[in-house]
Amino acid sequence: MEQGTQGFTGTGLPRAVRVPPQMMAADVDRERGGPTGPAAGAVSGEHTRGEHTHGERARAERPPAERPIRPVVQRSSVRGQILDAxxxxxxxxxxxxxxVYSAPVLGDRFGVSATPVREAMQQLALEGAVEVVPNRGFRVVERGARELGELAEVRALxxxxxxLRLARTVPAERWAELRPLAEATVRAASGGCRATYAETDRAFHRAVLALAGNQQLVQVADDLHRRAQWPLGGGPGSRGRAELVADAAEHTALLDALIAGNVDVVRALVGEHFRGGN
Structure with missing residues (x-):
């Protein structure tokens, strides 16, 4: 698709992010090479340490209650919102x-400059979701069933x-604390929204693995899980509501087996869960 003409079906993505005006202003400043106005000198190092202009001295002498409140805008917060969307x-x-999607066109739809969109897309490129197309933008990677199967195999390993180790060592009351997360996947599956279900699905798996006390493990597994949720190429490749409901039911069944301490059932359930690529 040519730059400047692509869009999304429906209205979900263009309206997914509402960027506060002050964020947009800060974004524009950075696009132009840095902030403008009185703060520019302070940021660029225009004044050496110990030197103050008359205006700076006056501001410094004001009581704290009289000083104007200037919100600190974090660039990463805009980029993070775009990345999530x-x-x-x-x-x-x-x-x-x-x-192929153009960063300037997507930026217009989000109401921000192309820079945070481009940065978010570059992160997605590192994750393998998109690839850079010189002078055009970013192409969403087309995945096949083989890649999905490979991801499921690695996740299972x-x-x-x-x-299985946690099933033997974690007490039942700790597993019971995860019941709300399992139930959240059931509600999301019933609603039929793939994006909502994907978030609750990963949240449940993260909470289970977190009981191992290994944050690196949680991060690696969550990255693989996220990649496994991308649709296949050649069409949406999405699972229907019935498949989502069946997947969510496996979460509650797994949790029941963990609470009961039935390791054999846990082994059978997790094997089936990952064979389904969930």
Whole structure:
């Protein structure tokens, strides 16, 4: 798709992020090479340490209650919002595999400059979700069933041994604390929204693995899980509501087996869960 003409189906992604005006202003400043106005000198190092202009001295002498409150705008907060919205669009299929998306056009739709969009897309490129197309933008990677199967295999190699070890060592009351997360996946599946279900699905798996006390394990497994949720190429490739409901039911069944301490049932359930690529 040519730059400047692509868009999303429906209205989800363009309205997914509302960037506060002050964030947009700060974003524009950075696009132009830095902040403008009185703060520019302080940021660029225009005044050496110990030197103050008359205006700076006057501001410094004001009581704290009289000093104007200037919100500190974090650049990463805008980029983070855009990244979250783009990840949601990947899962929902609004970012279509094989299509090319321009950062300036997406920036217009989000109401921000192209810079945070480009930065978010570059992060997605590192994650393998998109690839750079010189002078055009970013193409959403087309995945096949083989890649999905490989991801499921790697996830199983990492998560299954940990789950079986935890099934033998974690007390029932700790597993019971995860019941609200399992129930959240059931509600999300019933609603049929793939993006919402993807978030609750990963939240449940993260909470289970977190009981191992290994944050690196949680991060690696969550990254693999996120990649496994992207749709296949050649169309949306999405699971229907019935498949989501069945997947969520496996979460509650797994939790019941963990609470009961039935390791054999846990082993059978996690094997089936990862064979389904969930």
């Amino acid at each position: 783009l990840r949601t669009a990947l899962v929902s299929g609004e970012l279509v595999p094989g299509e 990492i998560e299954v041994p940990v789950l």
